[in-house]
Amino acid sequence: MKNILLALLIALPAPLFAQNDANMGIIPAPVSVKKEKGEFKLTPETIIFVDSPDSKAVRFFADYMKKAGFVGGVTDINQVDKKQRSLKNSIMLSQNFKGDMPAEGYDLQIMPDHITINGRYSGMFYGIQTLIQLIHKTGSSGYATIPCGVIKDHPRFGYRGMHLDVVRHFFDVDFVKRYIDLMAAYKLNTFHWHLTDDQGWRIEIKKYPKLTEIGSMRAQTKIGKVHGVDSDLFDNTAHGGYYTQAQIAEVVAYASDRFITIVPEIEMPGHSMALVASYPELSCDPTKPYKVFENWGVSKDVLCPTDATFKMLNDILFEVMELFPGKYIHIGGDECPKDAWKKSDYCRQLIADQGLRDENGLQSYFIGRIEKFINSQGRSMIGWDEILEGGLAPNATVMSWRGETGGIAAAQLNHDVIMTPGSGGLYFDHTQSKSTQEPLTIGGNAPLWKTYNYDPVPATLTKEQQVHILGVQANMWTEYIATPAKVEYMLLPRMLALSEVAWTPKVNKSFTNFSEGRLPHHLAMLETQGYNYRVPTPIGAKDTTVTGDKFSVDLTPTVEGAKIYYTIDGYTPRETDLQYTTPIKFTIPAGKHIDFQAIEITPAGKRSIVTAIKMQN
Numbered sequence: 001m002k003n004i005l006l007a008l009l010i011a012l013p014a015p016l017f018a019q020n021d022a023n024m025g026i027i028p029a030p031v032s033v034k035k036e037k038g039e040f041k042l043t044p045e046t047i048i049f050v051d052s053p054d055s056k057a058v059r060f061f062a063d064y065m066k067k068a069g070f071v072g073g074v075t076d077i078n079q080v081d082k083k084q085r086s087l088k089n090s091i092m093l094s095q096n097f098k099g100d101m102p103a104e105g106y107d108l109q110i111m112p113d114h115i116t117i118n119g120r121y122s123g124m125f126y127g128i129q130t131l132i133q134l135i136h137k138t139g140s141s142g143y144a145t146i147p148c149g150v151i152k153d154h155p156r157f158g159y160r161g162m163h164l165d166v167v168r169h170f171f172d173v174d175f176v177k178r179y180i181d182l183m184a185a186y187k188l189n190t191f192h193w194h195l196t197d198d199q200g201w202r203i204e205i206k207k208y209p210k211l212t213e214i215g216s217m218r219a220q221t222k223i224g225k226v227h228g229v230d231s232d233l234f235d236n237t238a239h240g241g242y243y244t245q246a247q248i249a250e251v252v253a254y255a256s257d258r259f260i261t262i263v264p265e266i267e268m269p270g271h272s273m274a275l276v277a278s279y280p281e282l283s284c285d286p287t288k289p290y291k292v293f294e295n296w297g298v299s300k301d302v303l304c305p306t307d308a309t310f311k312m313l314n315d316i317l318f319e320v321m322e323l324f325p326g327k328y329i330h331i332g333g334d335e336c337p338k339d340a341w342k343k344s345d346y347c348r349q350l351i352a353d354q355g356l357r358d359e360n361g362l363q364s365y366f367i368g369r370i371e372k373f374i375n376s377q378g379r380s381m382i383g384w385d386e387i388l389e390g391g392l393a394p395n396a397t398v399m400s401w402r403g404e405t406g407g408i409a410a411a412q413l414n415h416d417v418i419m420t421p422g423s424g425g426l427y428f429d430h431t432q433s434k435s436t437q438e439p440l441t442i443g444g445n446a447p448l449w450k451t452y453n454y455d456p457v458p459a460t461l462t463k464e465q466q467v468h469i470l471g472v473q474a475n476m477w478t479e480y481i482a483t484p485a486k487v488e489y490m491l492l493p494r495m496l497a498l499s500e501v502a503w504t505p506k507v508n509k510s511f512t513n514f515s516e517g518r519l520p521h522h523l524a525m526l527e528t529q530g531y532n533y534r535v536p537t538p539i540g541a542k543d544t545t546v547t548g549d550k551f552s553v554d555l556t557p558t559v560e561g562a563k564i565y566y567t568i569d570g571y572t573p574r575e576t577d578l579q580y581t582t583p584i585k586f587t588i589p590a591g592k593h594i595d596f597q598a599i600e601i602t603p604a605g606k607r608s609i610v611t612a613i614k615m616q617n
């Protein structure tokens with residue numbers, strides 16, 4: 001038993017920082033942490049008391065502990081005779097405590113002889129996530145230990161989102177669940193599932209089977225960048241996939257068990273070439289041949305605003321709403337070229353009949369009609385910030401992606417807003433450093449510090465308008481991300497920074513404490529769980545040129561247990577080179593230079609990019 005606990009708890013030796021760190025190593029940093037002396041020892045005899053055995057949070061914890069080798073299960077405290085109750089060596093999960101708690105909040109008390117978590121629904125779940133992060137293995141006692149402290153916590157924002165584009169590249173149910181696991185561990189609560197686009201249709205719609213028969217498969221895929229050197233090269237390999245309704249239901253339930261709501265996105269009227277390829281009669285020119293888009297960028301083949309189109313979209317949305325019980329349905333609305341509408345007599349007539357100004361007005365008319373249907377079903381609509389152009393639909397929530405301008409304008413119109421600007425480091429398809437050693441990406445630069453420092457609430461808004469900022473989301477567009485390993489590389493560690501943006505009070509944030517004090521342990525834990533991630537370059541190492549005759553290089557690994565290797569002979573460092581252990585002093589003769597190059601390699605063999613400090617005199 002003892003050994004099982006040792007082997008399976010995702011525990012690593014209690015790191016020094018956890019003892020020193022003011023946040024006890026927790027990500028996202030809590031609202032308040034009071035460290036206490038001592039530790040709780042988790043033993044096979046520990047009793048887990050609960051007062052709501054059937055709640056989702058309790059079931060999650062019971063399942064987690066079982067997988068970790070703890071066979072004791074949970075005990076309903078109401079079934080235990082009052083006189084026989086002893087809290088000694090117990091963990092008490094209480095949802096029926098007296099008093100108020102901020103939304104999604106929890107209190108966690110760890111004392112040497114017992115632990116208590118008070119929290120309701122997601123609040124209890126987040127208390128459990130924090131507790132799991134605090135479980136460490138010690139060398140001496142052989143049991144897992146949890147450092148003592150008192151934590152009071154609740155999120156800054158109610159909407160804490162992570163998006164995944166499963167169209168440009170398809171990812172199967174198992175991977176989507178893995179992604180959801182990560183979100184849950186870091187207290188994100190909304191999964192924006194981008195299910196349809198020009199390059200594919202990924203959700204079974206019973207009434208329109210051609211959507212998946214035709215629309216889920218593209219014949220081939222663009223190689224490299226749209227405007228790259230060989231911009232007319234394709235891979236000659238079919239790519240596709242879709243989720244059956246049963247699979248969707250499975251993922252919705254899996255997410256719900258982890259207090260994650262899914263926002264499904266069905267793109268319209270643009271980004272819908274897969275739909276047009278399946279049902280050409282919904283385009284403005286049904287005589288044209290259409291195929292599922294094989295290129296990246298924006299296709300000009302969009303939906304025509306006919307009654308047939310609205311009927312089919314309503315039918316599709318109806319099935320979508322049956323599958324996804326959440327409040328929000330995302331209808332895209334972004335990047336809709338108006339070329340096809342401009343050429344269409346039907347559209348010209350519709351603009352005149354409806355008294356619209358132009359094609360932008362027609363886009364508003366389109367979105368407005370869809371919103372009416374969504375609202376009639378008791379749901380709310382989200383759209384990308386283009387839905388502001390030509391007039392905003394009355395109840396729409398705006399997702400601001402082209403900077404914050406759209407979000408600010410929408411909040412000033414008293415509409416709800418979710419901030420997700422690419423300029424704020426929230427486009428996780430952007431590169432994580434300016435080094436040419438980074439893998440192919442769409443471009444842009446979104447280093448970890450940029451994501452971390454983003455603040456979703458623009459100072460230009462009044463207090464009343466700021467209330468409309470529901471929260472924040474990062475987006476994972478996958479044009480240039482074809483594999484699960486690369487999704488994880490682009491996601492981690494930036495998603496941990498996002499989690500702190502979404503959860504932690506601004507005054508508690510510190511990039512140095514996050515990246516140097518807490519992240520190294522989390523990356524080591526993620527590694528033991530089999531996740532891929534980008535190994536941040538060692539602290540103190542960056543591409544730079546310095547001039548002078550004397551230098552000292554002082555580096556620290558960014559992942560617990562990782563090693564740094566270096567060269568000074570111009571060769572790329574690797575594990576066969578000298579290991580960096582202590583600061584090194586260099587003296588550079590006049591007119592000479594030395595290139596100090598370093599690489600960090602983790603216990604599992606993951607490698608950072610190579611950084612070079614050119615020291616010249």
Ligand code: TNX
Pocket residue numbers: 334335384401427429442477478479
């Ligand atoms: C813009 S964000 C898009 C996506 C692309 C993404 C690439 C948005 C509403 N539209 O279609 O995949 O840029 O970064």
